[in-house]
Amino acid sequence: MSHMDSRVVSERLAEAFRHFMLYTPPDRVNRCLRTLLIEYIGHNKDFLSPEFDDWMDDLSLLFSLLDTAAKETRGWYDTDDNEIQLHKGPEEGTEAHEENAEGI
Template identity: 55%
Template sequence: MLDKLAEESHLPPRIENAFKLFLKRTPPERLNRTVRTLFIEYLSHQHDFLPPDFHLYLDDLSNLFILLDKIDCETKGWYTECEEKN
């Protein structure tokens, strides 16, 4: 499926619609801040007991943060300051 997705110029309609709904409800800057905060809180409490495959979590989260940063750049002005802060 990933090869097919890479070849297509558009996302499948169901994914595109779900993503649009997600963006309508969730400011990416706020989500980015929330996930980073939760992650740091998790690390501060679990730093001595991290799972052996934690490096995979870091890779996935890094990719998510990169995506959220790009989405945030592309959606500047879509949300009110109140929506982005709450």
């Protein structure tokens, strides 16, 4: 018996994800979120929400996604402090740029 998943990612969502991946280094976002989480736990360890375990499950999946994205996009970004610049490559709006974005 085969079960087909009826959930479909809309083109709008796919485009938003492509845009995020093109302009936001996932490893930086990953580090930032992990740091925020550690700080939050450190300041609230005695008063964590009853939903904290559920939050951790969701965050764990997000961290895994960001880990994978960081591996897949290695070399895409030049980072200087918090300024992001894509490596020199196909210019945005060109056919080659669009082909690179489609792979995301």
